[in-house]
Amino acid sequence: MRGRARNLEFPIAWNRVAAWVLIGGLLGSACAYRPIDPGTEPFPASTLARDLDRSLLAEGGADRLVVEVDWVEGCKPGPKTIAGLDRILDKYLADGLDYSIELDDEIPADRWDDREPVLPLIRDLILEFAADGFPRSPPGHERRYAIFVPAADGLNGFAFNWRGREGADVVKELKGLVVAREPHRRYARRTWLGVDKFERTTLIHEFGHVLGLVTNDRHEMNVVESRHCTRLGCIVTRPTTRVILRNSIPGLFGVLPDDFCKLCRRDIERARAYWAAHETTTVDEPGL
Ligand SMILES: [Zn+2]
């Protein structure tokens, strides 16, 4: 028996698993957080149209999108992560928008430095390796960056939208997201799901932010600067303990959230309808 125990590849704490399943099942029935404003009127479509990324989501937006993927040596994203993003792009980008995901630069490991805070270094590496400075895209061409790094000051990842200005005019924009390896490696060690699946959830979550989710008060979590969905099964919710418990039962079967919920999808549909009805009107980018 002792010999057999030594051969177990995964040291699974079954009592802990059972507790998770029980608690997850109890909480699973209460499937959403409180929104900022449960209001009786629908949230204004004009606000959704302002906050969501018209160039990627609207008919008649950009012609072409390249998602450039770069990684620090040792953090190259796995196939499930890339396939998960591909599926989201295929499903949500405007019809007729030609897109590709390009695995581009490997950033040498000796350029990485673990000292916190590491966010300024990440920014420098993005500017140096991914963005080659701060480029201006040709008209109709959009570029988004997905950068995989060893760590990000304790974050699973984050989305960024940097603007270069000349006077009052925004002349250049750099939009994308970062995924940090270290927390995902930790999740993978505690479970029997690989790093690849966990990083897929973060990549898609952050891409949701890149698209402009969630600013609808009717299903935006009631937390300061939330921008996260109230639905526990939505990929754009915050990964709180309650969310993790809710998702632990499907997780037992290898299934992690990988899509926007119906409320988030509805926001995209309503913004599209608004853009279609206001085709000649220029919609200002948020924050301009
Ligand atoms: Zn988020």
Ligand SMILES: [Zn+2]
């Ligand atoms: Zn949602």
